[in-house]
Amino acid sequence: MKKVLITGASGGIGLEVVKKLAAQGYSLTLVARNEEKLLSLQESLGKDRHQVLSLDLTKTADILELSNYITDNRYNVLINNAGTGTYGKFVEIPLENQLSTMTLNMEALVTLSYAYLKKARSGDALINIGSLLAHSSLPGGAVYAATKSFVANFSESLWFEFKNKGIFVAGFNPGAADSDFHHNAGKETSAFPKFVVSSVAQVAEELINALNNRSKPRIVQGFKNRMMLFGFRLLSRKAAVNIMGKISPGIPHS
Numbered sequence: 576m577k578k579v580l581i582t583g584a585s586g587g588i589g590l591e592v593v594k595k596l597a598a599q600g601y602s603l604t605l606v607a608r609n610e611e612k613l614l615s616l617q618e619s620l621g622k623d624r625h626q627v628l629s630l631d632l633t634k635t636a637d638i639l640e641l642s643n644y645i646t647d648n649r650y651n652v653l654i655n656n657a658g659t660g661t662y663g664k665f666v667e668i669p670l671e672n673q674l675s676t677m678t679l680n681m682e683a684l685v686t687l688s689y690a691y692l693k694k695a696r697s698g699d700a701l702i703n704i705g706s707l708l709a710h711s712s713l714p715g716g717a718v719y720a721a722t723k724s725f726v727a728n729f730s731e732s733l734w735f736e737f738k739n740k741g742i743f744v745a746g747f748n749p750g751a752a753d754s755d756f757h758h759n760a761g762k763e764t765s766a767f768p769k770f771v772v773s774s775v776a777q778v779a780e781e782l783i784n785a786l787n788n789r790s791k792p793r794i795v796q797g798f799k800n801r802m803m804l805f806g807f808r809l810l811s812r813k814a815a816v817n818i819m820g821k822i823s824p825g826i827p828h829s
């Protein structure tokens with residue numbers, strides 16, 4: 576039975592990935608903070624096949640606990656999915672929140688990737704969840720967008736380092752999706768035009784396709800997102816950041 580460890584399994588994109596992989600027969604280790612949600616998910620999927628670990632991956636002790644757990648247990652796939660952000664102007668968001676985002680989105684992801692890849696074997700895979708914003712800046716979400724650029728760049732380098740060992744590493748970059756992410760970040764998904772928002776089920780399906788196809792180091796989710804990115808690449812950086820500032824949910828617009 577193939578084993579997958581996924582962070583951010585209790586909601587949103589991670590939860591959909593979990594449901595789909597469980598239906599395909601994978602054994603999953605589900606990681607997030609909310610133990611109640613994790614236990615009820617484990618119950619619904621089958622208690623004997625799946626494990627839960629309630630951990631806060633902004634806390635150094637919890638990151639190390641999970642890193643040691645990954646070292647001691649064999650997984651065919653690791654999905655670093657847990658991530659947070661906060662909308663708002665840089666100096667108007669408490670610094671502590673932004674440093675927590677950096678710890679979860681980058682430090683935890685790097686630490687878990689390290690533990691996993693140290694022992695990974697041919698056929699194994701590591702998927703790191705970035706964002707469409709990996710390819711852009713975001714006024715009103717400066718730290719979040721920067722963490723996602725880090726994830727995409729980091730994953731791409733590892734793709735090269737591991738490809739000849741038969742180990743697949745990729746950054747998977749979703750566009751806006753209808754999870755609780757935007758609410759938790761201080762805005763609502765309705766801040767985005769409907770046509771750019773994907774369902775979490777759609778994102779999860781594309782993530783699993785990427786895992787199965789193992790074709791490239793940087794995957795942009797959604798045809799419309801790929802088209803938007805293509806258009807953005809034709810602009811100067813100045814023009815691009817001006818547009819992002821005008822449409823950002825994190826900047827008040829009159």
Ligand SMILES: NC(=O)c1ccc[n+]([C@@H]2O[C@H](COP(=O)([O-])OP(=O)(O)OC[C@H]3O[C@@H](n4cnc5c(N)ncnc54)[C@H](OP(=O)(O)O)[C@@H]3O)[C@@H](O)[C@H]2O)c1
Nearest residue numbers: 583585586587588607608609632658706751752754755756
């Ligand atoms: N939704 C979007 O539009 C969108 C777009 C691009 C990229 N992404 C990325 O996709 C990933 C998943 O986001 P989502 O949309 O599914 O968001 P979500 O619905 O807010 O889910 C986030 C998941 O991460 C877990 N989590 C949050 N803080 C954590 C912590 N400190 N320690 C451990 N787990 C933690 C949450 O569970 P607990 O609260 O139980 O801990 C939850 O399971 C993130 O990396 C996000 O940046 C999302």
